[in-house]
Amino acid sequence: MSISRKDVEHVALLSRLEISEKEAGVYAKQLSEILSYMEKINELETSNIEPTAHVLPLNNVFREDKVEQSLAREEALKNTPDTEQGHVKVPKIV
């Protein structure tokens, strides 16, 4: 499996990572190597195998519909880089 620089750029955008052209080249090489190693799993025939997303044989874990105290706003936004009048402030969206 080989990953092109363009693939890397696409994946970087999807992951919201800014990478330089040089980095794209390095990542392309590294990810290609890693994915070639991953190809090993294709040796296995799995068409009749169920996927395991969870190892636990659990289902239906619920909580009851009960309201509990929320965080105080100062506490909740204590780590927020930029706030304005109790809101979280972000630069323009488009």
Next chain:
Amino acid sequence: MGLYNYTIYELHEMLIKKETSSEELTRSIFQRIQKVDPYIRAYLTLAEEAALKSAKKIDKLLAAGDRVPPLAGIPMGLKDNICTSGIRTTCSSKMLENFIPPYNATVAGRLIENGAVLLGKLNMDEFAMGSSTENSRFFPTRNPWDLERVPGGSSGGSVAAVAAGEAIFTLGSDTGGSIRQPASFCGVVGMKPTYGRVSRYGLIAYASSLDQIGPITKDVTDCALVLNSIAGHDPLDSTSVDRDVPDYSSALVPEIKGLKIGIPQELFPEGMEKQVEELVRKAIEKLEEMGAVCEEVSLPHTPYALPAYYLVAPAEASSNLARYDGVRYGFRDKDAEDVVTMFMKTRSEGFGEEVKRRIMLGTYALSSGYYEAYYLKALKVRTLIRQDFDLVFKNYDVLVSPASPTVPFKFGEKSEDPLSMYKSDLCTIPINMAGLPAISVPCGFSEGLPVGLQFVGKPFDEETILRAAFAYEQNSGFHRPEPSLEVN
């Protein structure tokens, strides 16, 4: 011998007999930290004031003659991906350099309730991604047995701290071997409980379906004590299992006559160091001497565990780490003029190389057109891996293998080659993929460097591996090895 050399159960006795106080003990550990940590660099954050305050509180209880739990007054450290209310929790990432959680992880809360004294937070590979602690964005931690070598990872700080007497016990987290491999590297005991045994609430996620918190201690007896207080159902974690928690301490009987032990040949991988294999084989002979029945078994799909793991874990990580965008908390690039640019610059600066590599790998594995070939396929392989273990456990009580194919390596030796670093977890990853409990205990030295023996158990049967590990430890001659730090 300093107070830092004692175990939890020894110190508990001493506290009850008033031979020492929690304050004295805590102060002595901080002195020890002051002395050795400039060399080891296990700690990212110290909480001395708060620690002394909790220690004094325990001393008051002790003075009043109150019965206290075994962990009361015992100084501990936590890996820096376990949230602690009011104490900086960084994941060793620039992204969370100044992040102060407003809440405690369930395990942190339980230990504090049990009276354990929190000393501070321990270094790790950034977001638990790595096997050497070289991926910490702040500084690497050194192996107390050889300062030129890595302590393993990702829980390198947690393990080095226990080995160097900078904490009586610590907690680490294990997604693909991050407790057991470094425990092996530093000559301490490290356990990854069954997935679902210990709450993950407040553990900053790397790969949710694989992460599990576990104890790092000087010996197996301490391990059982810590597990007693952190195991059990948590209504805040849907994947924590609601079933009774046995008293793990009472499982510690040094008797394994007739215990059926499987030796999976696949967990002795190609490329493992000869010395490591010899020491592990010797340990197996020891177990046989003690009356265990040891037989070679096969887990035919385990060679596929590593590639499958490096699809599943990065895929989950790519999503788990999406929240670090500079909006609500953590690092933000302040110059960006629009949100998308801010996201991209924040994440590029906030994350280190390996984290970015895994995010991209995981994003790729989930992206349209590749999902079935990579992610879904890996989940199917996971089923096969789990089935192998289920089958073997029909006839065996415990499996034994090395915890790491190598002794600790030198700084920089593998950091340029991601794949060779990944292979450091060949012996441990299959166990995470199957969600099983496993423990690493010291089984000797190769040219002065520790080697760990791994016991793997059936789901939720921590008792049997604790018993086997305990019996081995008591008879091995490698109980509580201590590095002779040159700084002494």
Next chain:
Amino acid sequence: MNFEAVIGLEVHAELKTKSKIFCSCTTRFGGEPNTHICPVCLGLPGSLPVINRRAIEYAIKAALALNCKIAPHSKFDRKNYYYPDLPKNYQISQYDLPLALDGYLEIELNGKTKRVRITRLHLEEDAGKLIHGGASISRADYSLVDYNRTGVPLIEIVSEPDMNSPEEARAYLDQLKAILQYTEVSDCKMQEGSLRCDANVSIRPRGSAELGTKTELKNMNSFKALQKALEYEIERQTEVLEENGTIIQETRTWDEREGVTLPLRSKEEAHDYRYFPEPDLVPLSIDRKRVEEIRAGLPELPQARKKRLIEDFKLPEYDAKVLTLSKHMAEYFDSCVKETGDAKLVSNWLMGDFSRLLNSRGMEVEDSPVPPKEMAFLLKLIKTNKISGKIGKKVLEEMFETGKGAQTIIRDKGMEQISDEKTLIPIIEKVLEVNAKTVEDYRKGKERALGFLVGQVMKKTKGKANPELVNKLLKDRL
């Protein structure tokens, strides 16, 4: 060429659970910004979701009322995309195993019933609210985020493209809203955002079976906006095709002020949501017995209630439909009828002045400042000629304005009807005296002259005279 529209709707409704879908924060609307948040809904590192049992039950209830099949096995998935109102930058939603599939609802338009199929119904978490620091999103220098709404449970209901006109789409949304309100799973207040609607629209030559290229319409914040946006978009697409252009598959936003749909500009590449099973939650296995219990507990739904109004009170179909589209309206109607015993009177007033006054204030029935008991009291006064209908209108307006009771208003303003002959006779005689010419005209057979005389009496009494009695007393004297 003659084109036909093909419309499918995606509706999001907030469930009215007390707490959020994955944490214990309140779902209450409003509140100071960022005061209904906790580590879970704020997506703080290390926090984990736990499913609210009632959210699942409400979704099942809604699905059953929409004739859906409940899946025996279901699960949650992560939908990954970056947006500042989405704290984790993924939304916990459902992808390949939604809670319910294959339902339908029936709409009635111009006396015809049409079945609109429902593809699926699934659960997900709501996002936060963005406030743009500028005239519009594209002109803002910055945005502010309030996360109070993040994690409020939502059901997404996706229809098949079975609707062929804006009117049908509107009727579908009306009916869907009614069903969700009747089952008491959602408040469905579009103005508070607890009901939201996106539309997929395409057009094709009438009679063709093939589907045209569709556009997705967003940002329609009222029923009227939905209808207007669809009308605009269908016309726009028609013009494009008639000029031999091609429709671009895109997302367009409804600009309420300009009355146009505009392409939503986005820096972003085509979406790739990278769905995968949510590893922090375990799968759902739906208990059939519980489903049957919920089914058995479903309340009377709007169509059944409508039928009942027609049969019990002989109301016209249209009136019955309007009165039953909102559960609160239907209940309001019922209690007024119980008090007054006059369904026709109640129906006229509720559909007329009462609705007009609500609409002019942007209110729903349940927010009415006039409780049904007070309304019924007013109607009884009208029914027993204590006040005239005209005065009644004024009183009702005053009731809306001040929140006071009918009796108080009538007393304070002296609006009670004059039905006392002793008071009226002197006034009437005075009117006859002053308008001798009109009296003459009437006697010569000019019927209309009577109306003028009645009017004069009403004027003198400030509209309070009982008109029937005035008529009678006048005729007696002519």
